[in-house]
């Protein structure tokens with residue numbers, strides 16, 4: 418049976434303007450999805466939008482349209498951007514879709530019937546203009562921390578999920594499963610958080626305050642709290658309660674990529690909800706860092722200078738995909754600057770990779786009229802390149818398993834540089850001057866092209882458009898996306914006699 422791999426991004430808040438933080442998570446998930454498809458796994462890659470809640474309702478009111486119309490209009494900004502980023506998601510969930518709402522209501526009914534949801538009334542500090550409760554420690558001089566107006570003590574009834582009863586179980590689960598929350602610093606953060614008592618989770622909002630939400634199936638005066646609704650997207654799309662045969666293997670392989678700001682909802686609320694539903698937690702929750710822009714926290718004005726659509730137009734989609742994953746350590750904060758981006762494009766892409774590719778093809782064309790020559794006995798230097806290629810493939814596998822995407826690129830670039838060095842040291846142009854060296858020249862050209870075929874295969878998940886162009890230029894027949902990685906990374910698969918073709922420079926230098 419095929420192995421399964423299920424990867425998700427968070428569902429993005431439909432009111433948000435897509436920025437590089439959204440692009441980062443989605444491109445990372447896309448790389449994993451493409452890699453596992455090439456490994457031959459059954460992959461399900463899910464992204465989508467979170468469309469309920471107070472702010473959506475307010476934004477719609479301001480525009481004088483219904484919340485649904487507002488969402489229908491806003492969702493396109495995400496969907497269009499993912500097309501531009503060549504994102505290969507298998508599904509796109511909107512939480513306003515019937516298929517999602519049905520599952521949320523079924524889960525609510527199930528938890529209510531088994532006593533995991535109860536109703537209680539409580540009193541708290543409420544800010545009327547902001548329409549929300551604050552805890553005593555949130556208040557600033559007894560006023561609302563958001564608008565600084567005085568709060569009122571009001572009493573309200575709501576439904577709560579018995580999160581507290583899963584507190585001990587959750588601590589034990591995290592302690593026993595080292596790869597459940599990654600990176601390790603985030604795992605420690607959550608274990609620290611769980612040292613304090615865990616309260617029950619309020620999962621409803623009275624309809625008189627908020628109507629834009631999924632109605633509670635057991636009390637139509639309330640709608641579901643947005644987080645409780647949103648987290649369920651991970652199972653409402655993958656066959657839970659509708660297609661168990663498909664769901665079970667997928668769920669066991671699930672990886673949630675998230676930003677560190679939503680770590681608590683994902684690693685405290687979600688696993689306890691799943692436990693109550695009788696499901697295991699996902700395999701891994703990986704929280705990556707934030708992007709600063711030119712050394713500063715991203716603000717509205719700075720966002721404009723790094724608007725993802727504009728970046729793609731200016732630098733090309735694969736250069737941006739590459740930069741996002743190569744520049745920082747996946748898991749830590751990273752900084753975006755145009756200078757750093759141009760530097761990466763010029764050094765890693767134009768100089769190292771582009772140059773290697775162009776000069777290799779040019780030599781094959783010049784010395785063998787573009788026909789891939791037959792190699793004879795490999796010498797030490799050829800074997801060294803071959804062994805490096807195989808070793809790099811194994812390193813990439815390991816880094817992908819650990820979701821260390823920057824390390825995968827580091828490993829691939831080791832092979833890129835090694836191949837450039839190989840060309841410098843074997844000096845084909847010198848061999849070409851000596852007719853007695855014809856067989857040696859053929860072996861050298863074949864070996865460098867074979868290494869390029871390796872590089873192209875390994876690069877595909879990261880830079881699919883460029884890799885496909887390189888693959889075709891190398892005379893390889895089927896498209897890379899139909900290719901398995903084990904086939905693409907077996908040394909000696911390049912077909913002798915196939916024609917290579919010249920293509921325009923893939924990564925032109927950017928003069929700044």
Ligand SMILES: [Zn+2]
Pocket residue numbers: 544545546547561562563564565566
């Ligand atoms: Zn307020």
